[in-house]
Amino acid sequence: MKYTGKRALVCGMAKSGIAAAALLQKLGAVVTLQDMKERDAVPAAALELEKEGVALYTGKNPDDIACEQDLIVLSPGIPCDLPFIEAAEAAGVEVISEVELAYRETTCPITAITGTNGKTTTTTLTGEIMKAVRPNTAVVGNIGVPYSEKVQGLADQDWVVAEISSFQMEKAKEFHPHISAVLNITPDHLNRHKTMEVYIAMKERVFAKQTAKDFCILNYEDETCRKMADKTAAKVFFFSSAQPLAEGIYLQDKDIFVKWQGIDEKLISVDELQILGVHNYENVMAAAAMGICAGVALDTIRQVLKSFAGVEHRIEYVATVDGVDYYNDSKGTNTDASIRAVLAMQKPIVLIGGGYDKGVSFDDWTKLFPGRVKHLVLIGVTAPQIRASAEKFGFTAMTDCETFAEAVDLCREKAEPGDCVLLSPACASWGMFDNYEQRGEMFKEQVRSYLQK
Structure with missing residues (x-):
């Protein structure tokens, strides 16, 4: 196995870090799990991993061990500009995100959803659409279920639907979804990314490795997203809440229509949906577009849309x-x-x-x-x-x-x-x-x- 005997440092003891450490330990790595918390404040899940052979490193940054590692995996909450990370990379240590780690162990197709807002609703809805045809679909990522936690239970014929944040893309290198989506871009997380240019660049990494065999869903009414069509090699599928599209999915009055690769029909009326607001109609269109690109029948998509009641903590x-x-x-x-x-x-x-x-x-x-x-x-x-x-x-x-x-x-x-x-x-x-x-x-x-x- 490629990780057997390798020294791996996982930074961060929240959900993603715990899951990454557990995955690496199962894959045969010699794992150290680090956090700035003092030992008496670490979560119970970390103490359980310690019993299974994972070393805990607490209370400070791992400056004295970082350069000795073969691999460092960062939880999303860990900034990438810390001195120990820069020193490790200069010493030839590979530093990746938890999402990248899980991706490297994935054998089935992936749908990845990013953007400033609407990610969780769209990811949840896309997951329901995919589960209608692939019941073992894993809905993971920024939605609250670490990707690393689910990846070992997936078979080739299954599917991953992942909510992806800009933090998770900072150290993603080979991450390659079959279907990607960027829902919208507005200022956010500038305390970490410093500039909008960097923030946008992190979002664009979701489609950076895609090819002409893949699909990229973009919001036509968001100027930043619309310009991304020129930056991706994937087939672009636009959605619009403001105007009809020659090709794509769009809202006209109270109806959502699909015009895409031979399909030309009404998908659903917004009066048939249980979720409110134009922003949610955009989420519906994005999720439907991803279902279409994955080969899900319109009738199946339609039934899922009618039954979807939204997500917790979002209106x-x-x-x-x-x-x-x-x-x-x-x-x-x-x-x-x-x-x-x-x-x-x-x-x-x-x-x-x-x-x-x-x-x-x-x-x-x-x-x-x-x-x-x-x-x-x-x-x-x-x-x-x-x-x-x-x-x-x-x-x-x-x-x-x-x-x-x-x-x-x-x-x-x-x-x-x-x-x-x-x-x-x-x-x-x-x-x-x-x-x-x-x-x-x-x-x-x-x-x-x-x-x-």
Whole structure:
């Protein structure tokens, strides 16, 4: 086996790192799993791996062992510009991402979905479409299931549907999906990537190794995505929410049509869908396009689209309390996602916003507030920035809260029958929460507690 006896360092003890270390250990490598956490704070899963022979390296960067390795695998949360990584590469050590590691062990076709927003919904829906014809399809990646965790259970005739983040592409080298998709590009993660040019370049890596035998799904209405058609060797399949296409899939009035390689017919009406908003119709078109490229029959795609109810934490209806609808959009971790959530609401909004600072402007989001948002409840370190941005557009109905529970309670006070309360922070959750899922679960739990009072 190619990893037998090889020294492998896996950096990061979150889900992806745990899965990568476990995979390498099963493949015969001599594995060290590293994290900046002190030993008393490492997850139980890491301690279980230690019992199976994986060495744990905790509390500091692995500067003293990095150059001794044959391979270093980075979890998505590990920045690539750390000194030990640069030193290891200079010494000839290969450094790859967890997704690249899993890809190298994959024998079945791969569909890879990236973009700033809509990835999780599109990945989940594409997974359901593929499962209708290939039941053992693995839905993995940034969606919350590490690719490395599932790869050993796959056979040649199966399929992988992977949600891919820009972080996961930083150290991807040979990653080659049969079908790729870039849904949209708006500013995000600039605290890590520094410039939009670098961010876009990371997204483009999803199709960098594709050939004329492959397919690339692109958003025709996103100028950055549309220009990517000139950068890929794959067959380009456009989708559009604004105009008919001579070839592709598009929304016209309330109907979605397909014109592609001999197909020329209506796929579905948006009235038949359970998910709301133009952004979700784009997700539907992208997922349908990927299904078509994979050879799934339109009737099968149509049935899956009709039954799909959306994903958790993305404009997720929670409950109606005293005539007020509550929606959990904790996955709205950037301004573009939260813009889509605000535009999807059909009632006056009491909005929770704020969180971790990713170094982006909030103006495109806050300029929508007048006439739509009744009151803004601010949390997290970005609260002053969001307040200043909103005031530029004449919006002043804002309150700062120290705790998340206080914020949700204040929303209940401010909302009246016929309003909606929307958690869509436009920021990452780090600092107050472990992840956006924890933030969303806390919101739902608190809302549901109101039903019991």
